[in-house]
Amino acid sequence: AQSxxxxxxxxxxSEGASxxxxxxxxxxxTPYLFWYVQSPGQGLQLLLKYFSGDTLVQGIKGFxxxxxxxxxxxxxxxxxxxxxxxxxxxxxxxxxxxxxxxxKGTMLLVSP
Amino acid sequence: GAxxxxxxxxxxxxxxxxxxxxxxxxxxxxxxxxxxxxxxxxSLMLMATSNxxxxxxxxxxxxxxxxxxxxxxxxLSTLTVTSAHPEDSSFYICSARDSLAGGPATDTxxxxxxxxxxxx
Numbered sequence: 001a002q003s004x005x006x007x008x009x010x011x012x013x014s015e016g017a018s019x020x021x022x023x024x025x026x027x028x029x030t031p032y033l034f035w036y037v038q039s040p041g042q043g044l045q046l047l048l049k050y051f052s053g054d055t056l057v058q059g060i061k062g063f064x065x066x067x068x069x070x071x072x073x074x075x076x077x078x079x080x081x082x083x084x085x086x087x088x089x090x091x092x093x094x095x096x097x098x099x100x101x102x103x104k105g106t107m108l109l110v111s112p
Numbered sequence: 113g114a115x116x117x118x119x120x121x122x123x124x125x126x127x128x129x130x131x132x133x134x135x136x137x138x139x140x141x142x143x144x145x146x147x148x149x150x151x152x153x154x155s156l157m158l159m160a161t162s163n164x165x166x167x168x169x170x171x172x173x174x175x176x177x178x179x180x181x182x183x184x185x186x187x188l189s190t191l192t193v194t195s196a197h198p199e200d201s202s203f204y205i206c207s208a209r210d211s212l213a214g215g216p217a218t219d220t221x222x223x224x225x226x227x228x229x230x231x232x
Binding site: 032104 | 226
């Protein structure tokens with residue numbers, strides 16, 4: 001069965017500092033991996049996705065993620081966080097027309 | 113592109129009434145849509161997979177007679193919460209796959225903005 005672990009329930013980062021959100025997955029085949037962001041009371045917005053090829057994926061809003069098969073990880077990074085990045089971030093795994101499995105999310109707080 | 117809308121954005125109803133939530137893909141065709149439920153401080157729980165022109169596939173533990181799903185066209189799926197009770201109060205989110213995206217891109221799900229249901 002596929003699963004996603006986001007070990008950090010919440011993270012606080014100073015504005016302008018770098019960010020890394022962790023995501024580990026379990027999947028029986030080549031995974032398709034996604035990061036979504038959710039602002040309070042809103043739906044989910046796709047930040048980036050990995051299907052194959054280059055393991056460093058660029059997304060919107062200056063985010064990137066790196067797929068590391070040996071570590072079963074797909075961590076999300078941003079070099080300089082803005083106050084508007086404060087939100088909940090979800091990592092998800094799926095593939096081959098299967099349903100997505102989401103992690104429990106990481107709440108990002110940005111301090112001045 | 114790839115915009116999904118939901119209507120209404122929030123609804124308050126009395127216990128025992130039924131509520132219909134619409135999910136539309138605005139600029140693409142979606143033979144498959146998904147309905148999720150999200151509790152406060154929790155991740156998304158997949159309720160069912162909605163397939164255009166056929167019956168929905170429900171996840172284990174989800175009452176199909178309570179949560180009626182209809183996917184009558186390539187751009188519209190509806191979720192009807194029948195005889196709603198306070199415990200059905202939640203945030204319901206739909207998503208859709210672009211049927212014509214091709215290849216693995218078809219696996220990408222685009223989410224609607226969600227519907228906040230409050231049952232009094």
